[in-house]
Amino acid sequence: MIGIFDSGLGGLTVVKEILNKLPQYKIIYFGDTARTPYGTKSAETVTRYAIENTKFLLEKGAKIIVVACHSVSSTAIPVLKELFSDIPFFEVVTPSMKKALKLTKNKKIGVIGTRTTIESKIYDRLFASVDPKIKLYSQPAPLLVPLIEEGWLKKPETRRIVKKYLIPLKMRGIDTLILGCTHYPLIKKIIQEKAGKRIKLVDPSEEIALEIKNFIEINPELAKDLVPDGEPEIFVSDITPNFEKIAQLFLGRKITLKKINLE
Amino acid sequence: MIGIFDSGLGGLTVVKEILNKLPQYKIIYFGDTARTPYGTKSAETVTRYAIENTKFLLEKGAKIIVVACHSVSSTAIPVLKELFSDIPFFEVVTPSMKKALKLTKNKKIGVIGTRTTIESKIYDRLFASVDPKIKLYSQPAPLLVPLIEEGWLKKPETRRIVKKYLIPLKMRGIDTLILGCTHYPLIKKIIQEKAGKRIKLVDPSEEIALEIKNFIEINPELAKDLVPDGEPEIFVSDITPNFEKIAQLFLGRKITLKKINLE
Numbered sequence: 047m048i049g050i051f052d053s054g055l056g057g058l059t060v061v062k063e064i065l066n067k068l069p070q071y072k073i074i075y076f077g078d079t080a081r082t083p084y085g086t087k088s089a090e091t092v093t094r095y096a097i098e099n100t101k102f103l104l105e106k107g108a109k110i111i112v113v114a115c116h117s118v119s120s121t122a123i124p125v126l127k128e129l130f131s132d133i134p135f136f137e138v139v140t141p142s143m144k145k146a147l148k149l150t151k152n153k154k155i156g157v158i159g160t161r162t163t164i165e166s167k168i169y170d171r172l173f174a175s176v177d178p179k180i181k182l183y184s185q186p187a188p189l190l191v192p193l194i195e196e197g198w199l200k201k202p203e204t205r206r207i208v209k210k211y212l213i214p215l216k217m218r219g220i221d222t223l224i225l226g227c228t229h230y231p232l233i234k235k236i237i238q239e240k241a242g243k244r245i246k247l248v249d250p251s252e253e254i255a256l257e258i259k260n261f262i263e264i265n266p267e268l269a270k271d272l273v274p275d276g277e278p279e280i281f282v283s284d285i286t287p288n289f290e291k292i293a294q295l296f297l298g299r300k301i302t303l304k305k306i307n308l309e
Numbered sequence: 310m311i312g313i314f315d316s317g318l319g320g321l322t323v324v325k326e327i328l329n330k331l332p333q334y335k336i337i338y339f340g341d342t343a344r345t346p347y348g349t350k351s352a353e354t355v356t357r358y359a360i361e362n363t364k365f366l367l368e369k370g371a372k373i374i375v376v377a378c379h380s381v382s383s384t385a386i387p388v389l390k391e392l393f394s395d396i397p398f399f400e401v402v403t404p405s406m407k408k409a410l411k412l413t414k415n416k417k418i419g420v421i422g423t424r425t426t427i428e429s430k431i432y433d434r435l436f437a438s439v440d441p442k443i444k445l446y447s448q449p450a451p452l453l454v455p456l457i458e459e460g461w462l463k464k465p466e467t468r469r470i471v472k473k474y475l476i477p478l479k480m481r482g483i484d485t486l487i488l489g490c491t492h493y494p495l496i497k498k499i500i501q502e503k504a505g506k507r508i509k510l511v512d513p514s515e516e517i518a519l520e521i522k523n524f525i526e527i528n529p530e531l532a533k534d535l536v537p538d539g540e541p542e543i544f545v546s547d548i549t550p551n552f553e554k555i556a557q558l559f560l561g562r563k564i565t566l567k568k569i570n571l572e
Binding site for chain 2: 079080081082086087088091161162188189191192193195196198203206207210283284285286288289309
């Protein structure tokens, strides 16, 4: 079983991609909708939540853990790997970094994300460690998550705000833009339109799904441990009618949410 | 001691008004910044959080409890009053309702708030119980909280979105508009500008502070229990640099936040 967690429902874009690329394995997802968003919270709090979420998925039988949340990926991974040392962890940041490195020609890369992700400087550190010549330009874009969760996917206000966030990055001449939040693939078209054709986008959901696929291929013994087949199970820490709407929007199909209280 | 809690920092607009009107009493505030926002969560989850927050304030010595959160005010008050039956509770919804009743001439009243507040239909029920001739028009305005917390208090995007939210209410011919969220007083000017001069605004922070002042005046024995003087103490369940900035914005002065873990 592949276990995936996120601060809320954004990680369902990752579920969708994994279902596309690895339809043979069962997925269990936990979205911490009672405590969402993580993006505005401190690293300490985010780490505490990440540990609880991991424990839940392992108890449910997950054999690998996918951290679909950028805030967790950029702060809590070392602690998780130490606490659960026999479990393979996948996070959303590194695969995007690798893809951006492949795509860029002028070595000028942009990244948009929540405030926590950007302020963690995780992308800065990653790029500096693999290629010091990369120039990384970061832009916090904290209003995009609420706009997307409102379903304002095509509204002029969303277009305007996307445009505003991208101006400083375009002025720097980036040729590659990392969507540093799992919500953003839902407005990829608008982001591409406002970024212009010259800029290539990196979608974290696609990259992490590819990374998992490759890992399973080179570790065939793992494939046996992953329960084959079965509908994905989606657990959340809180349910509202709006969450059900958002889940459908993200996953692209109707799904039953199950409520679980971790506290 | 006057105890006040909110899902986050918005309730500091209430603290500011109480400090204006009742500077002689000590205030203790709890903002649940680790689990904010409540506005998107279910009534069950919001009630559970409200009970924990109330217990914390009572342990700290609060003699009256002010619920500065509209989501809690509109869902959890009956449970709180039953569980803590010897404590006077104040909430933000009823005082606004009373003020709107006084102000309206054509009996057409509008209210804007988070999705949870509007969907709770608390204002509908309250107005129906006091004057069935009142026509209440509600508009969820969920993007205003993130815009305000971003500090986009005067940005054109904020103006546009406020305008968009108010159009349906203006078309109904309301003459009074309730700001159904403690964040909204920070953009009162824009709201007034987009509503037009004909529409009178009801600010929940002002009304709840007046209600508490009146209650203490007619219950002088309570005044003895309220520790006089002393700087307000502001507790939060999570601290980030951005929360400190927002707290200052809301309270209108620099303040030290103290972190407390309720879970």
